[in-house]
Amino acid sequence: MEFTEKHVEGLKDLLYRMADDLLILGHRNSEWTGLGPILEEDIAFSSMAQDKVGQSLALYEILHELGESDPDTVAFTRNDFQFHNCQMVEFPIGEYDFSLVRHFFYDHADALRFEALTETVFEPLQMVAKKFKGEIKYHTMHANSWLKQLANGSEESKIRMQQSINELFPHALGMFEPSNFEQELMESGLFIGEAALQQRWLDTVVPLLESYGYTVPTDAAPLFGGRKGVHTEYLQPLLDEMTEVFRIDPSAEW
Amino acid sequence: MKIVSLDPRVTRENIDAETLEGELQPLDHFETYEVFEQRKRGTHHVHVGNVHAPSHELAMVFAKEQYTRRGQCVNLWVVRTSDIFVTEYMDSDIFETTATKKYREPDAYKVIDRINAFKAREAAKNA
Numbered sequence: 001m002e003f004t005e006k007h008v009e010g011l012k013d014l015l016y017r018m019a020d021d022l023l024i025l026g027h028r029n030s031e032w033t034g035l036g037p038i039l040e041e042d043i044a045f046s047s048m049a050q051d052k053v054g055q056s057l058a059l060y061e062i063l064h065e066l067g068e069s070d071p072d073t074v075a076f077t078r079n080d081f082q083f084h085n086c087q088m089v090e091f092p093i094g095e096y097d098f099s100l101v102r103h104f105f106y107d108h109a110d111a112l113r114f115e116a117l118t119e120t121v122f123e124p125l126q127m128v129a130k131k132f133k134g135e136i137k138y139h140t141m142h143a144n145s146w147l148k149q150l151a152n153g154s155e156e157s158k159i160r161m162q163q164s165i166n167e168l169f170p171h172a173l174g175m176f177e178p179s180n181f182e183q184e185l186m187e188s189g190l191f192i193g194e195a196a197l198q199q200r201w202l203d204t205v206v207p208l209l210e211s212y213g214y215t216v217p218t219d220a221a222p223l224f225g226g227r228k229g230v231h232t233e234y235l236q237p238l239l240d241e242m243t244e245v246f247r248i249d250p251s252a253e254w
Numbered sequence: 255m256k257i258v259s260l261d262p263r264v265t266r267e268n269i270d271a272e273t274l275e276g277e278l279q280p281l282d283h284f285e286t287y288e289v290f291e292q293r294k295r296g297t298h299h300v301h302v303g304n305v306h307a308p309s310h311e312l313a314m315v316f317a318k319e320q321y322t323r324r325g326q327c328v329n330l331w332v333v334r335t336s337d338i339f340v341t342e343y344m345d346s347d348i349f350e351t352t353a354t355k356k357y358r359e360p361d362a363y364k365v366i367d368r369i370n371a372f373k374a375r376e377a378a379k380n381a
Binding site: 038039040041043044047138141142145146148149153 | 284305306307308309311312314315316318319320323
C-alpha cells in the first residue's frame with residue numbers, strides 16, 4: 001500500500017520511541033560501570049549498556065535516512081521535552097535490585113518489539129530487527145537468570161526484588177503508551193501496535209515472574225507521559241551530563 | 255573509622271572500616287566455575303578460564319561475556335571448579351616413566367620396512 005504522510009509520521013514516532021529508550025537506558029545502565037556487584041557482572045552489564053547505545057544508533061540512522069538530523073545532532077542537542085522515551089528508563093539507577101528489575105521489564109519489551117518488527121513492511125527496520133536478535137536474546141537470558149537467582153537467594157534479596165517489581169510495574173506499563181498513529185501503523189503493516197505488544201509482554205513476563213516465586217501487581221495503572229514528551233525531573237540532568245563533552249565543541253570530529 | 259575512598263560514591267556510603275575486617279563468610283564470595291569454549295561444532299571444548307557465579311546459569315551468562323566476545327564460539331560448558339579432580343604436582347613424576355617405555359608407542363614397532371616391501375611387491379605385480 002502507498003504510505004501517506006501520516007504513516008511516515010507514525011513510523012518516525014515509533015523509531016524515536018525505541019531509539020530514545022535505548023539511548024537513555026543505555027546511558028543510565030552505564031553508570032554502573034566500575035560499581036557493579038562483582039567484576040563479571042560489571043562487565044556483562046556495561047557491555048549490555050553499550051549494546052543499547054549501539055542499537056539506538058542504528059535506529060537514529062534510519063531516522064536520518066527518513067529526513068531527520070544526523071544521529072549525533074539528534075542524540076545530543078535535544079531537550080527533555082523533545083525525547084520520546086518512556087519515563088521508566090530515565091529514573092536514576094537506584095540500588096541494584098531496581099536496575100535489574102527495570103532491565104528485566106525493559107529488555108523483554110525490547111525483545112518482543114524487535115521480534116514483531118522482523119515482520120514490518122518497512123525493510124530497513126526489518127533488517128535492524130533481525131540483526132540484533134542474538135544480542136537481545138542474551139540480554140533477556142541475563143535478566144531472567146538474575147531474577148530467578150535473587151528470588152531464591154536470601155530473604156532480603158527476595159523482598160528487595162519484590163519491592164522493585166511493585167514499584168516499577170506501573171512504569172513498565174507506561175512503555176506501551178499509545179501513539180497518535182496506532183491505526184496508521186497497524187493498517188499499513190508497519191507495526192502491530194502498542195496494545196498488542198503489551199499483551200505479548202504480559203504473556204511473557206507474568207508467567208516468568210510467577211515461576212520464580214514473585215507476585216505480580218494486579219491493580220497497577222500505567223504511568224504515561226514519556227512518549228508525548230512529558231518527563232520526570234531526572235531526564236534533563238541526565239541529558240546535561242551526557243552532552244557535556246559534546247557541547248564543548250559541537251563541530252569537533254571524533 | 256570510616257572508609258575514605260578516592261571514589262566519592264564510596265565515601266558517601268559512610269562505611270565503617272571495622273566491619274570489613276574479620277574472616278570471610280561463605281556468601282562473601284561466589285564460588286568459581288571453569289569455562290570451556292567450543293569454537294566449531296564437532297571440535298573439542300577448550301578451557302579458557304573461570305568466572306565467579308552464584309549458579310551455573312549465571313556462570314553461563316558471565317562466561318559468554320568474559321570469554322566469547324571477540325572470538326568465534328558455538329557452545330559453552332561451565333563446570334563448578336570444586337567438581338574437577340586434579341593430580342598433585344608432587345606426583346608429576348608418574349608421567350615421566352612413559353618416556354622410557356618406547357614399546358608402548360605405535361611408532362616403536364619396526365613395521366615400516368615390511369610395509370614398504372609389501373608395497374614394492376604389489377607395485378611389481380601390477381606393473
